[in-house]
Amino acid sequence: MSGLDGARPGAVDVESLLSTYRTDAVVQPHDQxxxxxEATTDALASGFTGLRVAAEVTxxxxxxxxxxxxxxxxxxxxxxxxxxxxxxxxxxxRSELGSAAxxxxxxxxxxxxxxxxxxxxxxxxxxxxxxxxxxxxLGLDLFVxxxxxxxxxPDGGEVVLDASELTFIxxxxxLALANLARxxxxxxxxxxxxxxxxxxxDLLGIQGVRVERPA
Amino acid sequence: xxxxTADLLADHTARGAAQIRVVGDVPHPGSGxxxxxxxxxxxxxxxxxxxxxxxxxxxxxxxxxxPEVLADVQRTHPRIxxxxxxxxxxxxxxxxxxxxxxRPTMPFPVEPGPPxxxxxxxxxxxxxxxxxxxxxxxxxxxDQVDDLVIAASExxxxxxxxxxxxxxxxxxxxxxxxxxAVTDAGGGPKDPYAGLLPAKESATAGLxxxxxxxxxxxxxxxxxxxxxxxxxxxxxxxxxx
Numbered sequence: 001m002s003g004l005d006g007a008r009p010g011a012v013d014v015e016s017l018l019s020t021y022r023t024d025a026v027v028q029p030h031d032q033x034x035x036x037x038e039a040t041t042d043a044l045a046s047g048f049t050g051l052r053v054a055a056e057v058t059x060x061x062x063x064x065x066x067x068x069x070x071x072x073x074x075x076x077x078x079x080x081x082x083x084x085x086x087x088x089x090x091x092x093x094r095s096e097l098g099s100a101a102x103x104x105x106x107x108x109x110x111x112x113x114x115x116x117x118x119x120x121x122x123x124x125x126x127x128x129x130x131x132x133x134x135x136x137x138l139g140l141d142l143f144v145x146x147x148x149x150x151x152x153x154p155d156g157g158e159v160v161l162d163a164s165e166l167t168f169i170x171x172x173x174x175l176a177l178a179n180l181a182r183x184x185x186x187x188x189x190x191x192x193x194x195x196x197x198x199x200x201x202d203l204l205g206i207q208g209v210r211v212e213r214p215a
Numbered sequence: 216x217x218x219x220t221a222d223l224l225a226d227h228t229a230r231g232a233a234q235i236r237v238v239g240d241v242p243h244p245g246s247g248x249x250x251x252x253x254x255x256x257x258x259x260x261x262x263x264x265x266x267x268x269x270x271x272x273x274x275x276x277x278x279x280x281x282p283e284v285l286a287d288v289q290r291t292h293p294r295i296x297x298x299x300x301x302x303x304x305x306x307x308x309x310x311x312x313x314x315x316x317x318r319p320t321m322p323f324p325v326e327p328g329p330p331x332x333x334x335x336x337x338x339x340x341x342x343x344x345x346x347x348x349x350x351x352x353x354x355x356x357x358d359q360v361d362d363l364v365i366a367a368s369e370x371x372x373x374x375x376x377x378x379x380x381x382x383x384x385x386x387x388x389x390x391x392x393x394x395x396a397v398t399d400a401g402g403g404p405k406d407p408y409a410g411l412l413p414a415k416e417s418a419t420a421g422l423x424x425x426x427x428x429x430x431x432x433x434x435x436x437x438x439x440x441x442x443x444x445x446x447x448x449x450x451x452x453x454x455x456x
Contacts, residue, residue: 171423
């Protein structure tokens with residue numbers, strides 16, 4: 001911990017993954033968020049301005065079941081981070097897990113190593129979720145899984161996606177959003193200035209998806 | 216076929232129309248447009264609107280339409296109306312699938328100069344970036360740039376899914392028109408209606424190819440020694456001066 005010599009006591013803690021998570025287990029998304037919320041409260045009570053966590057979580061995402069739960073957790077903690085003085089960075093060993101496995105959870109982060117995931121589906125303050133990057137044929141299955149892991153809360157019969165960072169979505173991605181809209185019984189509003197999205201929804205007459213330019 | 220036309224017909228039918236009459240003036244070299252794709256259209260249009268009680272007439276001016284165009288018209292229409300008003304059953308009418316199967320393979324048109332971009336085995340994402348860069352430097356409008364990006368991306372997807380490697384993407388910047396060509400080593404789609412009618416199921420190559428025809432100003436397919444090529448033009452159709 002060089003470079004932290006002058007830091008006040010308690011500024012940096014190093015903990016084993018075992019004490020924070022049971023590495024053989026499937027993460028319990030809500031329990032884990034609660035634990036970090038308590039830790040953040042403690043940090044604030046001790047006079048710090050917030051809590052930052054960097055976690056090497058390779059052990060927690062080895063099986064598909066673990067990855068599914070962890071991806072759900074990632075979104076919940078991401079939501080917590082949009083309103084509380086808590087931030088986290090997750091490290092995954094790509095050489096051990098493979099890039100497809102890393103993409104499962106990397107796509108749930110607002111920021112990820114370049115190339116770790118084709119798109120990002122994460123928490124937003126003024127929308128049900130935010131969608132960035134590219135949704136095309138190669139990332140379609142992952143996108144469908146990711147969308148299923150996010151608890152999209154409707155507002156007035158609409159689920160608004162802040163897609164201001166979206167750089168491409170093809171007709172398959174839009175049809176996946178139409179399926180999502182049908183499943184949730186809502187209209188999915190894609191807030192993007194991408195003209196291609198407008199064009200394709202109109203051309204194919206895709207129902208249940210409205211493309212809106214950001215305000 | 217234009218989705219909007221189908222919407223219009225559905226609208227009329229829903230409002231109780233028992234028969235819909237359509238007159239469609241089809242372009243040809245006599246009016247300054249190349250013919251082959253329109254010949255294919257004329258054959259396919261018989262099935263495009265099967266769901267509707269439709270009666271269509273395609274007027275051709277025999278003074279300006281070239282003889283080869285009139286010969287194809289004769290093969291693609293079950294009835295012929297002559298200038299003196301006679302309605303005749305046309306004995307030369309052919310089954311559309313048979314007609315489409317006899318269309319000549321067109322040679323790939325020669326563009327003026329080499330492509331500004333020639334990529335081997337691009338990813339769809341790489342193809343989108345590359346096509347956007349070239350198209351953005353042309354005289355195309357932003358909407359036209361987007362259309363070509365979608366079309367090229369879908370063509371590369373199609374080649375990866377249904378074609379055979381290697382895949383090659385070439386792009387020519389001709390100012391007011393940009394040409395993108397995607398070649399793979401396979402034989403191309405077997406469906407004679409490919410690109411002319413939307414496939415029934417979504418997320419098929421048929422839907423993608425149909426969409427490509429919708430958003431480009433000109434789409435031609437070519438089967439040559441190198442393989443199957445789909446050539447997509449956005450901007451002013453025809454061969455550049």
